Amino acid sequence: MNTKLIRKLPLVLLLWIVTTTLYAQSGHRLDVHAGMAGMAFRDRGMSPLLYTGQLLSGGLTYCLMQEEREMVFDFTHQRGVIHNAYSNHCRYRSLALSTQTIYPLRSYGMHTLLLGWTNHNHFHIHQNEQFTNFSERSDYFTSFGALLGYRADKALNGRKLRFELPVEVALLGFYLRPSFVSNAPKGYVEPGSGGFRGFLNSIDPFVPWNDWFIGAHPQTTLVMKNGNGVSIGYRFQWLGLNEPVRITMANGYWNVSLKTTLR
């Protein structure tokens, strides 16, 4: 990218926030978010050692805001290199599609209690660069869970400062993990297996207390007069899957989000 464009980028983004309104139905919003994620990760199928590092992260969020509820659809992509204490490293990449359905439950002045449910669909792949064979391992999970949240709004000279803290926990779901040696899930290892039957033979149920996926996403947003906004947030997620060998991951994604109201 040329240097002039990079220099102009903050100005362009600022103008976009202040001036842009896309004309569509009322109550829609599109967010673009980007930032860095701190990552700690251990896949006992690969190593007993903890791998940590910073991941370049970004994505899009679409919000449908109705009087009685808000629906949030988010796509996030992360990639980067993670290291263990001995400088061995893995290339890591993840794709996540998630939805949140949020019901403002009760308001106490500027404070609002939120309740809702969530759905997450996450795919991770990591490749250990020093392993010549079977170097790639990938995980996929789908989960459904509950969300409890807090929101506070503060008027600021015609604008609004909003703080939100939704906390979620997965209650049901399923996941696919690498088989004992190969990255192929167990349903795809047997000769002649594959397709949907292979998928059914591969999935393990996401069982609460045995498997964990919890998240907390504090976010502070400055909402402009035209409904657009800019926010700074931190998405913390913790994952623990047990079959066939334990994988644990903690991910903290610091992000800046530009929010555009669609009219």
Added chain:
Amino acid sequence: MKRERWLLIPLATLMLLTSCEKVFLAKDPSTDPMTQFEHLWKAVDEQYAYFALKGIDWDSVYTAYRPRIEETMDEQVLFDVLAGMLHVLRDGHVNLTAPFDRSRNWDWFLDHPVNFNHTVVYRNYLGKEYRITGPLHHTVIDSVLYVYYASFGNTISEAHLDILTERAEGLKGMIIDIRHNGGGSSGNADRLASMLTDEKRLYGRSRIKTGPEHDAFSGWSDMHIHPRAGRVFTGQVVVLCNRHSYSTSSRFALMMQALPHVTLMGDQTGGGGGIPVFGELPNGWVYRLSATQTVDPEGNHIEEGVAVDVQVTLDPADEAAGIDTIIEEALKRLGE
């Protein structure tokens, strides 16, 4: 000021969560010698594929080696003990790699005649005018295309195969020399073999460990050679092997056994029928061990090597005179 206290909530939350990813995961396990020993022994116990074939009692290995582990031993001594334990497996695909050394068992070629002289091949057969097509070094000797391939780790492309097949056209045959080829990517073996067949052929079967029990394997999966889309060579071929033709070279030799117009010549390959899986010890050392098995269509394992059709030994007197007995025999066979 009192009204602004609510701002402390997001600040406190952010500070609480920020950069605490590591806190939520257990610390790395201990780096003491016994932990390394237990971890490595268990990894081999659960993942190694050839206990039954080699008649190895891994529990007795534990009993023999555990007393040698002492809490005060230094890294080099610990490494030597662990390397000794792995040596019992008699497997070239089993290694332990530390920053200061790499353990190995190379008896599969060191205990046998070399049957290859690099200088003789390059000075007296490839000579000054040989062509270098990617990793394939080739020349024409007595109307036979001689090709030397030093490592399956070096990538062969379709373009390379186009050049070889074009050059071999009209010649009496082709010699593919994989002596001292220690293996590499099976994709290169598949590609080279695809040049030598005009139909899909079954050449072997493989299976992979699916659980920690010694007999926990997947079912056998068929392995086939597929003809390439471009030109193929179906004339007489002699493939030269020695004990240092290992791993993917053994697999390539197995492929060649399935082709009626190919003769394997020299000494049997070194073996290495298992694809190695890698892992790490808590102290960061990296190990690898065979986690799959490969057999021929009749069910014979290739872990100990693939037998040749024509056994030929490099004669020391020939070698001293700059003659490669095995290449000469191959040329003679193709000249008949």
